[in-house]
Amino acid sequence: MKKTILHAIILLWIAGFISGESHAQGQPVLSAPLHNSTGYVRNPSFTWQAFTNGYSYDIQLATDANFTNIIASRTNLYITRFVPVSTLPAGNVYWRVKAKDEAGADVSNWSDTFTHTVAIPPRTYTIPPHATLQAIKDTMRKAIMNTPAILAFTADSTYELDGGFTGLFAIDTANINDLIIEGNNANILIKNHPHIGFMRIQNSNRVTVRRLKVDWDPLPHSLLDVISVNNTDSTALNVNVRLRKVNGQTSPFYPAIYNNPSFTDHWSWSYLIDTTDPGSLKKIDNGAVGIVPADVTPLACKDTPVYNIYHPGSKSGKYFVVGDVLSIVARDNVGPLMSTRNCVDFVCDSIINYTSPIGCYYSYDGSDMKILNCQSVLKDASRFVSANADGVHCRANAIGPWVENSTFIGNADDGVALYNKGIFVKSKVSNTTLLVTNNEFMNLKKGHIFRIYTPKTGKIVGSNFTVDTVFLQSGSYRVQFSPAIPANDYDSLVDIGLTDLQQNVQLYNASLRNERFMISNNRFTVRARGSIIRSAKGVVEGNQYYSCSSPAISLYNEAALWYNGLYSRDIWITNNDIRNSGFDNLGADAGSINVRINKIDSAGPNNYFVDNMSPSSLDHANIRIFNNTIRNFSQHGISLFNAANCTIKNNVFISDMPGFYRTGTHYGIYINTTYGTSIISNNFTGDTRTPMTQIQRVNDTGTTVVP
Secondary structure (H helix, E strand, O other): OHHHHHHHHHHHHHHHHHHOOOOOOOOOOEEEOOOOEEEOOOOOOEEEOOOOOOOEEEEEEEOOOOOOOEEEEEEEEOOOEEOOOOOOOOEEEEEEEEEEOOOOOEOOOOOOOEEEEEOOOOEEEEEOOOOOHHHHHHHHHHHHHOOOEEEEEOOOOEEEEOOOOEOOEEEEEEOOEEEEEEEEEEEEEEEOOOOOEEEEEEOOEEEEEEEEEEEEEOOOEEEEEEEEEOOOOOOEEEEEEEEOEOOOOOOOEOOOOOOOHHHHOOEEEEEEEOOOOOOOEOOOOOOOEOOOHHHEEEEOOOOOOEEEEEEEOOOHHHHOOOOOEEEEEEOOOOOOOEEEEOOEEEEEEOOEEOOEOOOOEEEEOOEEEEEEOOEEOOOOOOOOOOEOOOOEEEEOOOEOOEEEOOEEEEEOOOOEEEEEEOEEEEEEEEOOEEEEOOOOOOOOOOOOEEEEEEOOOOEEOOOOEEEEEEEEEOOEEEEEEEOOOOHHHHHHOOOOOOOOHHHOOEEEEOOOOOEOOEEEOOEEEEOOOOEEEOOEEEEEEOOEEEOOOOOOEEEOOEOOOOOEEOOOEEEEEEOOEEEOOOOOHHHOOOEEEEEOOEEEEEOOOOOOEEEEEOOOOOOEEEEEEEOOEEEOOOOEEEEEEEEEOOEEEOOEEEOOOOOOOOOOOOEEEEEEEEEOOEEEOOEEEEOOOOOOEEEEEEEEEOOEEEO
């Protein structure tokens, strides 16, 4: 009897081994779309619950229950979310997920199979060729009143929008569900109003905008040739500039920078660009020049507008030489390309913009924005700047953006920015009750989790606090929470109710921090950072960061000015190609991949503060920096500060230039104030520059270094 049972067990084991079947136990639990659901979004988000011991996941989508016709798939997903970058076909979609361990072995069976039906909206409303803005709005109103619907532009038609605007957007609407705006590769041209953004949508769900090309005439930025430089006074910028010509606009020249209110009333800042590296800045440490319209004097000229720019008190003159090109962006009190507020599942697919008065894709207080196959690019050889600000900008989203197969070249600010804002504490009521400022950044609700941050010290109170109640009291919000703030921490909260907000104790909502974001297979060449992230459970993979003036990938808070924060956890930074980035003043003492927690320090009179590294915080955690290639880093290759339990593994460092963009110490990997860092199998042989210390360690504990 015993031999028979043993024989049966051996046969079962052999059968499983030969067939390759997994003997893992359990399976992931799928979340959304629900089984047997129907939806109109052609790029839906597929989500599931985290699986015990699951390090990554594979997902398959098919048109049949046997998965013989796979229409989309992904392996080694580090987050519990997937968005197909190509539109799904109409009809039934079958999907399943399995979990794997860090070595890539299965730790689960395939999940149960869910079925989701992709439906086509039953009604289509077509916008006639060359329709006016009012006609577009009228047709859009009909579509919105009869959703689910498609609002279709006529294929390849051009729509010139000139006048009839209300506020800062050509199209400004709200309260939409299940609408597809199908551009059919139509061209949108906003005429004679360079401060007007294209579209804002609020309080809406499941809206898609796709296949549009958008431009402005005149442009919301200007380009000028530097034709003479006067450096006799080192305390003033004194240059003569000549307006450059531009193709395809009503005027043959870029916008005039004098006696031109549509431009000068929105003037923001300026910077020098690199015409040999389109989209990038001149390789200097000054990323912006603070000139203003009052500094401009027109000079007599015959054919081309020429101006003198004299800015007293500026030390920027040393950066200017004859032949430079100066860019001035007009981004104050303007509208972006696309802006959303309180929108869930907003898809932008295959949109091309050649400029924008500010940034491209904005999501405030929403969730699940998708930027797929989009391009913010230079239209032709006469252009060197695209949008005047960020490519993707998400504040306080529950689920972060999915940004894939997109291009951001020539943006005048960060490529992708993920964050939420500090909520200022006005007074302490008790160790379980605080009064906070009533403004648009106060987004705490019952059940939300927050952290407490003190800018002067850079300290983040150790506990998570859960909101129990929130209500208005005498113009402020009264927030009651649990557990109680520990006595020592409570006593240390003395910087509250300050009129100088830079120094004020702040709450950060940890429930609305853009979790499960994906930044994959994009190209970034921008002024400032390629991606700046304050989030959790997200991925930055397979991107090209070429000639970003600031560090390519940054995980840090901006304490001194913007109150953007706070820290990042469970982030994968993998397989990115980073080149020639971090050369401006934000690259000082920073890596091409740069992780740190900042506090504020005084840098002079008039309460002027700057960001400096926190001396003790270890609040970044579980950052995995794998398999990246970093070419010609400017000061450090990878900087990891204020972090616990992180891994820097299999990164390659290369140089094809003799020196460094930035002076000072140069380290391949620099860790400071860390715990439990693993530095494994990084390759420095391709970077031949000297001097260079490959690995610099300061104030670190529990570090493992494997050559």
